Amino acid sequence: MKIRFIKSATVNYIDPTTAIRYAEELGSILTRVIAYTMQIRQAHWCTKGMSFSGVHPLYDEVYEHLADAQDLIAERIVQLGFPTRASYDHLAKILGQTYCADTLNVGFGEKEYLDITVRMGQELSGAFHTFIESFAKEENISADILIEVGRQLDKDLWKLQAHLEGPKLN
Numbered sequence: 001m002k003i004r005f006i007k008s009a010t011v012n013y014i015d016p017t018t019a020i021r022y023a024e025e026l027g028s029i030l031t032r033v034i035a036y037t038m039q040i041r042q043a044h045w046c047t048k049g050m051s052f053s054g055v056h057p058l059y060d061e062v063y064e065h066l067a068d069a070q071d072l073i074a075e076r077i078v079q080l081g082f083p084t085r086a087s088y089d090h091l092a093k094i095l096g097q098t099y100c101a102d103t104l105n106v107g108f109g110e111k112e113y114l115d116i117t118v119r120m121g122q123e124l125s126g127a128f129h130t131f132i133e134s135f136a137k138e139e140n141i142s143a144d145i146l147i148e149v150g151r152q153l154d155k156d157l158w159k160l161q162a163h164l165e166g167p168k169l170n
């Protein structure tokens with residue numbers, strides 16, 4: 001079924017003819033944030049090994065930040081006058097091919113989960129930067145939201161990466 005993407009009336013300064021570009025880009029980023037959030041959960045639940053006491057609660061902390069990020073981005077899309085596209089069937093269609101082969105591997109150990117999680121986070125950080133670079137002048141509020149959530153994402157990546165470099169991983 002084709003998904004309809006229809007602008008509804010909103011009261012803000014955004015030109016309706018350009019708002020769709022921002023909403024589509026933010027929608028793509030939202031999908032990736034949701035995928036990363038689930039990866040963080042998967043990694044939290046599958047943590048094993050000597051670093052458990054540090055890594056397991058850190059994943060929980062990152063999850064909370066990402067849940068807030070999802071809400072900020074999704075609500076900005078709605079403020080731009082477009083619906084969010086975070087339904088299960090949409091996510092399955094968009095993300096199924098991209099991430100499943102990697103992230104559903106139940107045989108992974110702690111290091112493999114950290115590796116793939118940090119890599120996904122790096123890619124997401126790159127997507128934030130691309131949006132900010134492209135739209136900061138014309139859609140500064142969306143860019144500001146991504147600066148805010150990107151600042152936290154990068155900080156969390158720094159913490160996760162620290163565990164990759166420690167001596168205790170299996």
Ligand SMILES: [Fe+2]
Pocket residue numbers: 044060
């Ligand atoms: Fe838990």
